[in-house]
Amino acid sequence: MLKQANAISEELIEWRRDFHMHPETGFDVYRTAGIVADELEKMGYRVKRGVGKSGVVADIGEGGRMVAIRADMDALPLQELNESEFKSQNDGKMHACGHDSHTAMALGAAHLLAKEKFTGRVRFLFQPSEESADEEGKSGAVRMSEDGAMNGVDYVIAQHVDPGQPVGTIAISSGAASGGVDSWFGVIQGKGGHGAYPHHTVDPFYLLAHIIFALNAFISRKLDPFSPAVVSIGSINGGFTENVIPDSIKITGTLRFTTAEVQKQIHAEIKRAFDIAKTLGGDYELKIEIGAPPMTNDKKVTEMIESVGKDFLGAENVHEIHKSLGAEDFGSFMEHAPGAMYMLGTRKQGHEEYPFHHPKFDIDERAFPLGTAILAETALRFLKQ
Ligand SMILES: [Zn+2]
Ligand SMILES: [Zn+2]
The missing domain is CATH 3.30.70.360 (Alpha-Beta Plaits)
Incomplete structure (x- = not known):
């Protein structure tokens, strides 16, 4: 799976840079969601648009268990201060939390899984508004769940980039991982x-x-x-x-x-x-x-991601998560099915380290094949067990 993910690394980077150049905030992610939905249809997924206002749900496979992979698509109301050829074109908006990368890697995982044979179903959840809530205090994950996005899902997994960890490592722990x-x-x-x-x-x-x-x-x-x-x-x-x-x-x-x-x-x-x-x-x-409930990683799902991580990276590169009370609305999906989120090391070498939500936030794109492969492989192992 890692080899296949490596083979599409250019596409992953292209997707990410396109989303990075055209950041959208809150529920207003129509351009991003449109591209995501079109790509998924081309790959052969059964696609529903406009779920939770502007989210995308895409299914593949038949019968058996259903594993969901979630990616958030929204950017932040922030002026980018990085200089690059794919710098944000939307004034006052920036992907400073890596959701552009999450979206690109989940598309990559969808691409890989569409070529696999398995019994069971994989569902992709591309959500709007992870960073903020609407006038009724509901974020994207809540709105999508209300629209039935989690119906029938047995396990749900997600990843978040981590500029504090080097490429080639992941971090995951069971139990409360964020507040x-x-x-x-x-x-x-x-x-x-x-x-x-x-x-x-x-x-x-x-x-x-x-x-x-x-x-x-x-x-x-x-x-x-x-x-x-x-x-x-x-x-x-x-x-x-x-x-x-x-x-x-x-x-x-x-x-x-x-x-x-x-x-x-x-x-x-x-x-x-x-x-x-x-x-x-x-x-x-x-x-x-x-607001959002705490994000509590399920033990079984955590162990599955850990075992995939160890196979791809070696046990020495799978770390405990650095727990914090920062919020993550993935917890709202996990109220409907056991799940877990892991952190993917994306620290840029020879580059000053900027935290999430910083106008100079940046990531190392060499981590993309790894994140893509872990998502796809974890989903497959759940279906095959
Ligand atoms: Zn954020
Ligand atoms: Zn985030």
């Missing part, structure tokens, strides 16, 4: 007035100071230290000028967790922190918007 994410939006209500007469007001800044303290303290005082969690404030907006105490202040933030139990606990503690506003004579509004 669940929710967003919270608060309004702290006081009573405004003249800055010289605070005793005639309920100063929302005074309330806020206590709330911020409580928000930053409960992780260490109330949660189990072996259950990772984060609460961060992202914005505070309020006030007009130096001598006016405003009526209210807006505050927003994010929270991260790896279990539903901790998620519930954090929600309760955030509310408790805001309750301080009442204790001190004010009031508040608080809205917590549910």
Whole structure:
């Protein structure tokens, strides 16, 4: 499989560079999805367009088990600062998370699998909007699942490029691999007035100071230290000028967790922190918007990817995943079937290392055949076992 993937490495690079030049964000990935769907039809797949608004679902094979391979297609609202002949042509948009590569490699895997004989089915899930949610707080994976994309799927796999790891390595571990994410939006209500007469007001800044303290303290005082969690404030907006105490202040933030139990606990503690506003004579509004669930890699699927990785790369090049509470909406697909995501080493040699979402984010395209082969081979082994 690796040999066949090597043989199409030029096509993989061509696809990736084309997607890189024409980045699209959120659910607005119609050009990318159109190309993906056309290519899959040419390969002989049964293709459904417009799944989860702008996603593509493509099936091949009959009967038996069904393995799904997922790729995300969306870019970021970011101005690219790299100089290359395939630099982003869309001002203010850039593939700075490697989803251009994910899409190209999944197309490559589709190409390889279309030439194989197997019992069972492979489904490709090309999703929009991994990086952001729509006005109802739903990301691409959620929308596609709602449209039935996961119906009948027995296992689901995905990969993500990793600029922190050299080409020729992968990382994967079972269990929680990334955090669940929710967003919270608060309004702290006081009573405004003249800055010289605070005793005639309920100063929302005074309330806020206590709330911020409580928000930053409960992780260490109330949660189990072996259950990772984060609460961060992202914005505070309020006030007009130096001598006016405003009526209210807006505050927003994010929270991260790896279990539903901790998620519930954090929600309760955030509310408790805001309750301080009442204790001190004010009031508040608080809205917590549910985001993506944590991404928990299934043990069996993880072992399958590990064994493929070891066969292709040698055991010394298959590492443990560096866990983080960054969010990944692949977790939403994994709520419907056991699955796992692995990280594919794509560090560029002799090149400064830039993190995900950086305007100079870049990857080493020599990793493409490997990522393509691992996806295809893992799917085949699940069908053949
Ligand atoms: Zn990203
Ligand atoms: Zn990403």
